[in-house]
Amino acid sequence: MSLALYPIDDRTDLGRARKPRSKHAGSKVVRSARQNLKRHSRRNASFIEAELLVQHAAQLRAASIILPAPVILAGFGLSIFTGATVAAAWTLATLGAYLIIVILARRADTGTQESDGFTKAPHIAHALPFLAGHTFAGLCWSALAFLECPGCTAIRFELFHFAALVLAIAMTxxxxxxxxFVVLIAFSPLVVGLSLDAFANPDKMSVAMQGVVIGAVPFFAxxxxxxxxGAVARIRHQAEKDELISELERSRILSDEARRRAEDANRAKSQFLATMSHELRTPLNAILGFSExxxxxxxxxLGSPNYKEYLTDIHSSGKHLLGVINEILDLSRVEAGQYALNEEAVDLSRIAADCASTVRLRAEDKRIAIQMHFEEGLPALWGDERALRQIVLNLLSNAVKFTPKSGEIILRVGWTAGGGQYVGVSDNGAGIPQDEIPTVLASFGQGSNAIKNAEQGTGLGLPIVQALVKLHDGQFELSSREGKGTDVIAIFPQSRVLEVMPAFDVV
Incomplete structure (x- = not known):
């Protein structure tokens, strides 16, 4: 039990007593979003099919510039073997097939958005025109395989067939x-035709090349x-990410709305307490006055000696109730932003000494010694004397309340390392468990020691001290060890310390 770390640095972090936020808040949102995605699994399947169709149309539009190149090259090679007429006819037919596919891609309906963000699945008729177009193009490539060149060397023409067909299958x-199933559907006529031709003309070289072309169809499929x-996985992951982002955004909006409602409720509570405290204090003053x-x-x-005893109880109870109401009024005024400081130059050491004199009688009843250690030559502090007096009185009252008989309290006033001033109170009482410090610093919070000892109080003393210190742009710190005592410090910044100019002689 001591304030060992003096001088005090007024830049110390005061946030360590706050309760940490839940580490599982974010994971709960993620799990909730994933459960929503599972509930929409059927709709997600439709959404994926729609996105795949959109991607297919986009790929065709992007490839529309180079798509004619393989057809034109194959037509040019075909003209060498069969002549310009047959090659031109085949080339125009094949280009027409791909032109139909590109037109379908440019006119493709990419689906419409529903209110919940999912895309309506395209009707099966949306995909059939593409399949029909690719089937038409596959028939054109199949026709190439069965074009004949009577005056050509067989092996060379078959090699041309082989190269052109494998290129067409890979391109598709x-x-x-x-x-x-676009590859299987488009080139199934080719597979059937080549299979029948291999059985009809079992030439080894031809069968070998036809077998490679036939095998290329399932391979490229x-x-x-x-x-x-891979595209489905990317779409699904993107959909999950979008859903998670949407869920997090909805959670943020709900959190902001809940916080706004809580702030409104807190302001309404503070205003209500401020109003009711005034209304209660007026008749209570009359009760105290008449009872006195x-x-x-x-x-x-009085007619009976018992009446005087009863009046003493009434008066003491009324004074206690008035103190409670005053504490509630002060805290509610601070929370409602209605507490205005009446600032002036004050002597913090004098205020601390006066407060020690006020609580000394209560301390002597418990044989508690109050020691005062004030640094000399402290300049005046710019602050509200009533608020500063209340800060020191609350700290000393708590120390007297929780210090055992024959205990010791140390009251200190001095400089901080940053050039400010502090007032600190130390006791050798029962102390506060570390897990209860946030509770005792909260409004109406009381620790287990206060409950065990049946100490009277509202739990507003330390919250009021924190609020008043904050109004002075200061910091409040509490450290305690169970069974060793408690140290509390109110720190006021250097900006509130009034510098005293040295006297000089006028010539």
Whole structure:
């Protein structure tokens, strides 16, 4: 029990007594959002299908510039083998198929937004035109495989077929991977035709190349499905992220609204307490005044000695009730922003000495020694004398209340390391458990020691001290060790210390 760390630095953090925020608040929001996503699983599937169709249309629009290049190159190669007429006819037909697909992509309906942020699933008719367009393009590539060149060397023409068809299959898989089964549907006629031709003309070289082309269809179909699954995963993760962000935003709005309502309720409570305290104090002053007149028997003796005893109880109870009302009034005025400081130059040491004299009788009843250690030469402090007096009285009263008989209280006034002034009170009482410090610093909060000892009080003493110190731009600190005692310090900043100019002679 001591204020060992003097001089005191008035930049000390005062927030350590606050209760920490829950570490699980954010995870609860995340879990809630994920549960919402699971409840919307069917709608999410529709949403994903819609997004895949949108991506497919976007990919086709992006590739529309280079899409004709493979067709034109294949047509040019075909013209070398079959002549310009057949090649031109095939090229125009194939380009027409891809033109239809690109037109569908440019006119694609990307879906409409619902009120909850999900996209309506496109009707199956939205996907069928794309599948039909790719099937038409696949038929054109299949026709290329069965074009003949009677005057050409067989192996060279078949190699051309092989290269062009594998290129077409790969191009379809890459560009249209987000459209389900597009490779299988578009090139199934090619697979059927090449399979029948392999059985009809079992030439080894031809069968080998046809087998590679046939095998390329399921291979690139698998590649397209893998790309599609990757796109689905990205869309799902993006949807979850958007939903989580939306849920967090909704939670923030609800939290802000709840905080606003709490602040409004707190202001209403403070105004109500301030009003009711005034209304209660007026009749209570009359009760105290008349009971004191009757106790002193100013207008004649009382009829029974018991009456005087009862009046003493009435007067003491009324004084206690008046003190409680005054504390509630002071705190409510501070919380409502209606407490105005009447500032002037005051001597903090003198105020502390006066307060010690006020509580000395109560301390002597418990044989408690009050020691005062004041630094000399302290300049005046700019503050409200009534508020400063109340700060010191509350701190000393608490110390007397919770210090055992034959205990000791130390009252200190001095400089801080930052050039401010402080007033501190130390006792060797029972102390406060660390987990109860936030409770005793809260309004109407009382620790276990106060409850065990049945000490009277409202739990407003320390909150009022904190509020009054804060009004003086100061800091309040409380440290305690259970069974060792408690140290409380009110620190006032250097800006409130009035410098005293030295006297000089006038010539």
């Amino acid at each position: 898989a890459m560009i249209s991977s987000t459209l389900r 698998f590649v397209a499905e893998a790309l599609r699954r 007149v009757m106790m002193n028997e100013i207008f004649g003796p």
